[in-house]
Amino acid sequence: MISIISEKNMLPDLFQATPTNAMRHLSLEKGQHLFHQDQKTGGLFYVEEGYIELRRATQTGELLLVHNAVKGETFAEASLFSDFYHCDAVATGDSTLIEIDRKHVLEHLQNDPNFAIAMIKHLARQNQVYRSKLEIMAIKSAPERVFSALSDDMLKGDVIALAAEISLTHEAVYRSLRKLVKQGRVVQTGRGKYSIK
Amino acid sequence: MISIISEKNMLPDLFQATPTNAMRHLSLEKGQHLFHQDQKTGGLFYVEEGYIELRRATQTGELLLVHNAVKGETFAEASLFSDFYHCDAVATGDSTLIEIDRKHVLEHLQNDPNFAIAMIKHLARQNQVYRSKLEIMAIKSAPERVFSALSDDMLKGDVIALAAEISLTHEAVYRSLRKLVKQGRVVQTGRGKYSIK
DNA sequence: CGTCCGCTTGACTCAGATCAAACTTGGTGG
DNA sequence: CCACCAAGTTTGATCTGAGTCAAGCGGACG
Incomplete structure (x- = not known):
């Protein structure tokens, strides 16, 4: 396979301007937990490399796969509006992530309408893609x-x-x-x- | 089946405060088009009743189902950021909709951070639901x-x-x-x- | 030059679609 | 009030197409 352009940091545009002190690089080995259900929320995440499985425990304790986040994706956006994570996040392969601080994002959303709008755009597009995939899966x-x-x-x-x-x-x-x-x-x-x- | 509470207008919270002049009620009969691909965008929509199919034409002219919006859903959020619709929308059953004016929403997003945040919350939750459904479909x-x-x-x-x-x-x-x-x-x-x- | 991995195709199996039918329930109208 | 109808619920029999297992091929890369 030919490596195309400089892969670099493909963090979505909307987070490009995020100050360094609001971001954190993380490396996880296969099997390591990123966070646990009911743990206090810290931020949302961008997958630089690897795979993160989000799993939720049912009433009876069975684990339910909620999402499998892959390279290039952001996830846990909804955790912005919650004090606790509602699922487990586990690396199913060696992974590197960027964590974006929750408080920073919430403040930024309050203070910068263009940032908020960029985020809406980002999420709306995600939505389109998911809807499309769902129709394909049907x-x-x-x-x-x-x-x-x-x-x-x-x-x-x-x-x-x-x-x-x-x-x-x-x-x-x-x-x-x-x-x-x-x-x-x-x-x-x-x-x-x-x-x- | 017992009809629970007054069904009323279940427009999502974030649009409850939308001024009447920025909303429009629409009724479509089965088969009628709501909008066409490449048509100028007017707004986003909430499905009060019925079904709206979103279809995109491929290069070869075949129609591809992109989404089937049902009662209680909003759709065409991404059209906020586009001057033209990128797919057709057709009622596949008698339907009633509320159209929410695009310009109004964009201005409101600029001027009211809490509205923007509510919209982000709305979209982030949608996202979660879709991701979950995709895993179920897998x-x-x-x-x-x-x-x-x-x-x-x-x-x-x-x-x-x-x-x-x-x-x-x-x-x-x-x-x-x-x-x-x-x-x-x-x-x-x-x-x-x-x-x- | 050999190994690895993705590509490609064949044979067989089995789970879910399809077709069919009985039954249960709620509503409607005579 | 009851006959009837419509729609959802179940279950059975059969068929088909995607999964599984297996094997050969071709290119990339060390």
């Missing part, structure tokens, strides 16, 4: 699901990564792609590379 | 998916409605429920009523 037929995912430009990396994202096996995805190509709705532009018509 | 086993949905308190109405929401047939959901009851992880509290342990 499609039962593997080929149609794959087609929709392609139309949504979700094949950026491996086919295997795509398969994981749309919750199909990679075999099912390959077969779907072959079928779509045969139908003429998709063209193969290279080994493991496909695009819509 | 579960392949029907019984486990149903169990997670129950744990997430998604069985508020019919079993049929739940089935639609988690993208299973109602038969599969009934069978899953039976299995979960037999396993002792779920108890049946009435006809079509179930709860966790």
Whole structure:
């Protein structure tokens, strides 16, 4: 794989201007907890590298996966409005994060409308993406699901990564792609590379 | 089913104080368009009643379902930051909506930090819900998916409605429920009523 | 040059969709 | 008040398509 541009710090625009004293770099090894349910909230997080699973305990104590945050994502935004985390956060791989201080963010939101608006924009876009993904996940037929995912430009990396994202096996995805190509709705532009018509 | 409290206007808190001249009531019959892709943006919407499908045209002209907004939801928040809608919106059933004026919202966001913060809270919660639903949709086993949905308190109405929401047939959901009851992880509290342990 | 990993395809299995039907409940109208 | 109807709830039988297991291929990289 060719490393494209300087990966750098891809913290979303809206946090670029955050003063250093309101941010904290964190490294977690696989298995380490970032925070626990009912622990006092400290901030929201940006995933530089790795995977953080958010899990909530049900009444009966079973653990329920609430979210799996991956590289490039922010999470725990809702914790801004809560004094305690409502789920556990655990690194499922070695991870590096940036924590952005809760109090700082809340004050900044109060004092700088443009920051607030940037955050709204950020969240509204996230929302769109999630809604879109949900509709894709609601499609039962593997080929149609794959087609929709392609139309949504979700094949950026491996086919295997795509398969994981749309919750199909990679075999099912390959077969779907072959079928779509045969139908003429998709063209193969290279080994493991496909695009819509 | 007992009609609980006065249903009234359940517009989310954050829009309760919106002046009347910045809101507009709309009625759409099944099949009518609310807006078209590339049309100038007018505002965001709240669904009082009915269903609004958001559809985006792919390069090849196929229509892609982007979202299906239902009673009680707001949608097109992202259109605040865009001069043109990026998808079509069509009523798939007789619907009534409230449109909230875009310019008004943008100004209000600039002038009232608490309004902006309320909106961030609203969107952050939405986000949580979507992330949660995505994880539920990623579960392949029907019984486990149903169990997670129950744990997430998604069985508020019919079993049929739940089935639609988690993208299973109602038969599969009934069978899953039976299995979960037999396993002792779920108890049946009435006809079509179930709860966790 | 060999190993690793992603890609690709085949054979088989099984879980969930589909089709079908009985039953329960609530509401409606004669 | 009762017959009837509509909609949700259950359960059974069958079918199909995605999962699973297995194996060969091709490129990248040391």
